[in-house]
Amino acid sequence: MTTPTIDTTHVPPRFRALMLALARGGATLAGVIRRGDDSLSSEVGINNDGDGQKRLDIQADALFRDALRDTGLRWFASEEQAAPLPMQPDGTLALAIDPLDGSSNIDTNVSIGTIFAVYPAEDQAEASFLRPARDLIVGGYIIYGPRCCLVVSFGDGTQIYTLNPDTDSFDLTNPRVVMPDCFFEFAINASNYRYWPRPIRAYIDDCLAGIDGPRERNFNMRWIASLVAEAHRILMRGGIFLYPSDARKGYEKGRLRMLYECAPIAFVIEQAGGRASDGALPILDGAITDLHGRTPMVFGSAEKVDRVAAYHDLPDAEVSALFGHRGLFRA
Ligand SMILES: O=P(O)(O)OC[C@H]1O[C@](O)(COP(=O)(O)O)[C@@H](O)[C@@H]1O
Ligand SMILES: [Mg+2]
Ligand SMILES: [Mg+2]
Incomplete structure (x- = not known):
């Protein structure tokens, strides 16, 4: 059996050990x-965030923690751990991970993933992770789909590596992804429509009205409930993803976690020419608190x-569901 590896030709030297470990774990x-x-x-437990933990969540967390030992990491933070874990005292990097994203899809054989974000390590774990999101130095994800791909940015474009099942090696298959800008497809969990803020409802209403509405064109819709799968589709063919805040208890800031979901996905998307916001302001201009x-x-x-x-900038009267002439918003 071969040891899984990755082509490190285009990986900056200071991140090579880390990327080899992520490739091995992935x-x-x-x-x-x-x-x-x-x-x-x-279901085997409940994590810090109140989410049920599946056996694969726990297994993925342990697997990456082991793979990342001795790779220059000082701190390891995970969705499945209440607090960051110390790794190597002389390590220079701090890694945050969602070891298994999209866990509601494990039993349905739909694409799931792993998301990771790397920051420069500080002496204290807290200072390593609670900081401006834009301090990120590596962001990426692994998608376990019909093909297994590792998508990563080191701050100079977004690269895609594809796992070759014959050699167990992640080979560079796209050194610089450019996200297409013309696909009319949106992704949102529409079952929460009645809880959304009015600007989000108005935006989706206008997409749904299609050719008869102010956008004057038809839209398609997708919802996989797996952030990684959604991000990968949008990276490859464009479109838009929304997980807004909503009126359900506990969803005042939506569902997705800033440190190990939103910041790294935003980084990959921005580096491919796309954009990521909290609805109004860029995700990466925010702080991890x-x-x-x-x-x-x-x-x-x-x-x-x-x-x-x-x-979000429209006056209240204009975002009203009854307002049918948002002429400003033609596609
Ligand atoms: O079930 P909902 O509310 O549509 O949420 C789906 C979202 O939750 C997530 O599954 C959260 O990730 P985890 O599986 O890591 O908790 C995202 O991947 C996905 O976008
Ligand atoms: Mg997740
Ligand atoms: Mg998860």
Whole structure:
């Protein structure tokens, strides 16, 4: 059996050990998912955020923690751990991870993923993670789909590596992704419509009105309930994703976590020419104030994300569901 690896030609030297470890962890987890096992989706606990933990959440967390030992990490923070764990005292990097994203899809054989964000390590764990989001130096994800891909940015474009099942190596398959800007497809969990803020409702109303509405064109819709799968589709063919704040208890800032979901996805998307905001302001201009803190998130093609922000600027009367002539907003 070969040790999984990654082509490091285009990886800055200071991140090579880390990327080799993420590739090793990702390829191993891809094998676990591929082989399947009904017990992987059984609920075994509750994490700090109140989310049920599946067996695969726990397994993925342990697997990456082990793989990342001795790779220059000083701190390891995870969705599945209440507090950051110390790694190497002389490490220079702090890594935050969502070891298994989209866990509600484990039992349905739909694409799931891993998301990671790297910051320069400070002496204190807290200072390493609670900081301006734009201090991020590496952001990326692994998607376990029909193909397993590792998508990463080191701050100079976004790269895609694809796992070759014959060699167990992540080969560079796109050195600089450019996100298309012309796909008319939106992704949102529409079952929460009645809880959304009015500007989000107005934006989606106008998409749904299609050719007969102010946008004067038809839209398509997708919702996978797996952030990584959603991000990958949008990276490859454009469109927009929204997880807004809503009126349900506990969803005042949406569902997605700033540190290990929103910031790294925003980084990858921005570096591919797209945009990511909290509805109004860029995600990466925000601050991480809590290890497991949440933020509303909108990302995708730049023009579409800007348009959502413009709906937030409209006077109240104009975002009313009854207002049928938002002439400003033609596609
Ligand atoms: O079930 P909902 O509310 O539509 O939420 C779906 C979202 O929750 C998540 O599954 C949260 O991630 P985890 O599985 O890591 O908790 C995202 O991947 C996805 O976008
Ligand atoms: Mg997640
Ligand atoms: Mg998760």
